[in-house]
Amino acid sequence: MDLQNLNPSSLKSRFTARFLRALTEINAPKTISSSSPREIFQRYRRIKVAADKSMAYSVRSRRIWSRATLWRLRTRSRSRRLVSFGRRASVKTRTTASHGKENKEHHGAVLGVQAEELRELVPGGEAMDLCNLLDETAHYIKCLTTQGFCVYMGGLLCEGCC
Amino acid sequence: MLHRLESLESCNYNGMDVAVLEKQAAGLKWQQQNYVVQNSNLVDLCASSVPQFQGLFGSNLGRGQMIELKRPEVFLGSDDFQEFVNFPVAGPEFGDSEKLDLVPHEAAADYCISRTSSCQMTAHNTSVMKEEREDTILEKMESAIGSGKESFNKRKAEAVADHKSKGKRIKGEGESEVKAKCSTEISRDSSKENSKASEVQKPDYILVRAHRGQATDSHSLAERARREKISKKMKCLQDLVPGCNKITGKTGMLDEIINYVQSLQRQVEFLSMKIAALNSSVENLPMKEFPAYVANFPAAAKLPEMAGLPSYFQLNPLQKESVNCMLNESMLPPQTATEGIASASVSSSSGITQLQPFSAWNMDPQGLSNMYNMGFY
Numbered sequence: 220m221d222l223q224n225l226n227p228s229s230l231k232s233r234f235t236a237r238f239l240r241a242l243t244e245i246n247a248p249k250t251i252s253s254s255s256p257r258e259i260f261q262r263y264r265r266i267k268v269a270a271d272k273s274m275a276y277s278v279r280s281r282r283i284w285s286r287a288t289l290w291r292l293r294t295r296s297r298s299r300r301l302v303s304f305g306r307r308a309s310v311k312t313r314t315t316a317s318h319g320k321e322n323k324e325h326h327g328a329v330l331g332v333q334a335e336e337l338r339e340l341v342p343g344g345e346a347m348d349l350c351n352l353l354d355e356t357a358h359y360i361k362c363l364t365t366q367g368f369c370v371y372m373g374g375l376l377c378e379g380c381c
Numbered sequence: 382m383l384h385r386l387e388s389l390e391s392c393n394y395n396g397m398d399v400a401v402l403e404k405q406a407a408g409l410k411w412q413q414q415n416y417v418v419q420n421s422n423l424v425d426l427c428a429s430s431v432p433q434f435q436g437l438f439g440s441n442l443g444r445g446q447m448i449e450l451k452r453p454e455v456f457l458g459s460d461d462f463q464e465f466v467n468f469p470v471a472g473p474e475f476g477d478s479e480k481l482d483l484v485p486h487e488a489a490a491d492y493c494i495s496r497t498s499s500c501q502m503t504a505h506n507t508s509v510m511k512e513e514r515e516d517t518i519l520e521k522m523e524s525a526i527g528s529g530k531e532s533f534n535k536r537k538a539e540a541v542a543d544h545k546s547k548g549k550r551i552k553g554e555g556e557s558e559v560k561a562k563c564s565t566e567i568s569r570d571s572s573k574e575n576s577k578a579s580e581v582q583k584p585d586y587i588l589v590r591a592h593r594g595q596a597t598d599s600h601s602l603a604e605r606a607r608r609e610k611i612s613k614k615m616k617c618l619q620d621l622v623p624g625c626n627k628i629t630g631k632t633g634m635l636d637e638i639i640n641y642v643q644s645l646q647r648q649v650e651f652l653s654m655k656i657a658a659l660n661s662s663v664e665n666l667p668m669k670e671f672p673a674y675v676a677n678f679p680a681a682a683k684l685p686e687m688a689g690l691p692s693y694f695q696l697n698p699l700q701k702e703s704v705n706c707m708l709n710e711s712m713l714p715p716q717t718a719t720e721g722i723a724s725a726s727v728s729s730s731s732g733i734t735q736l737q738p739f740s741a742w743n744m745d746p747q748g749l750s751n752m753y754n755m756g757f758y
Contacts (some may be wrong), residue, residue: 263653
């Protein structure tokens with residue numbers, strides 16, 4: 220298990236920079252008066268997407284989960300644009316689900332149920348065998364903790380600036 | 382025998398210098414100790430067979446522990462491998478007798494057989510050891526070993542024919558951490574010709590040993606190797622997920638991991654919701670200094686108590702509605718955390734006065750959900 224290539228300080232700085240940039244974009248056009256629940260909810264979604272995107276971009280394509288996240292975000296945005304034109308784009312994020320299941324049965328994994336749950340949690344985990352899945356999970360956990368920390372600090376910053 | 386003695390002597394001289402520099406290059410530590418021993422009991426060494434040598438080893442070094450002549454079967458896969466592995470990792474501790482016990486058995490066996498051929502290499506390496514770090518030494522060793530890899534099998538065959546130990550030996554020169562490259566030998570017992578040696582070409586080796594009475598065909602060995610890898614990774618994960626030290630067993634560990642990942646994801650969602658609800662117009666974010674500040678935050682995993690957090694939870698009615706709206710849209714599954722949020726947003730109107738320290742990044746998942754529940758009174 221190689222977690223040494225994950226340098227927390229550089230990951231944090233990369234992530235925070237991107238996230239702040241995204242935050243300013245999200246917050247800029249907004250006027251203070253309009254704060255309906257709907258809008259707050261929309262803003263929440265955008266912020267969450269910004270956080271995930273920043274995290275995935277900070278990791279680039281080094282990891283399967285980051286690639287899966289980026290792909291998912293891109294296809295989602297693409298599908299949203301298509302939906303606005305009246306078309307329905309079916310985004311298949313589980314294209315390789317069948318392949319993953321085959322692997323599982325072949326290896327006779329005893330921990331099939333939990334591995335399945337883990338696969339649902341970790342983006343892109345559907346196509347991985349247990350070995351790689353555990354690797355990705357470890358890296359993903361590390362990135363999630365950094366992400367949570369940076370979002371929290373960003374929140375403090377926003378709190379302090381308003 | 383005489384030839385070996387001579388080579389010993391040549392090594393001893395280097396060993397004298399090296400004994401001063403014991404703190405370095407832990408991969409050669411046991412060899413140094415060999416040299417130290419030989420310095421004092423050179424004559425005895427000549428006449429010693431392997432077990433005697435080991436006994437000498439233990440007594441002369443004054444360790445309180447008797448070196449057990451462990452059967453190689455005990456050295457299974459990852460457990461003892463870890464001990465081997467830890468051996469160079471905790472290098473500078475010279476006085477660690479426990480580790481010494483494990484290696485000399487193999488090392489001594491190694492010693493008797495491969496000493497003549499590899500002594501030159503080790504002598505050279507000990508001399509250069511002063512300037513070089515452990516990993517570069519190991520790289521040299523590996524290159525030296527790798528060059529002779531074609532004759533690897535041959536040497537192994539005749540080596541095994543000489544001594545009866547079953548199972549694997551770790552070549553002393555190539556000993557290193559798990560994460561660094563390990564090169565291992567699998568000895569083929571003359572009496573047990575059917576035990577398979579898992580020849581791995583890639584640098585990261587997993588030791589798989591065939592016990593007595595276990596199947597030794599390629600499938601089961603590959604299966605066992607895979608299981609060893611998985612258990613090794615589970616151990617790494619155990620370090621990452623807090624509060625998993627007591628849990629043994631893969632299923633429990635996986636449950637904990639799943640809970641932890643879920644709580645981390647929920648935490649990020651919650652924090653982003655908080656930011657969205659802040660209603661702040663941020664034009665002048667310190668874009669330059671902030672990332673550096675965040676990056677250099679000391680021990681970022683432990684956050685100080687969020688004294689400012691109470692203000693965050695003073696959700697005005699609008700924000701409470703938004704939270705409810707969010708929950709109604711089933712953004713988050715109805716779990717403990719979100720139920721806590723819902724109850725808090727409904728019940729609290731005057732704000733939160735009391736909060737647990739938000740050291741969420743080091744809390745176990747149970748504690749995390751508890752915190753969510755309790756922090757919203």
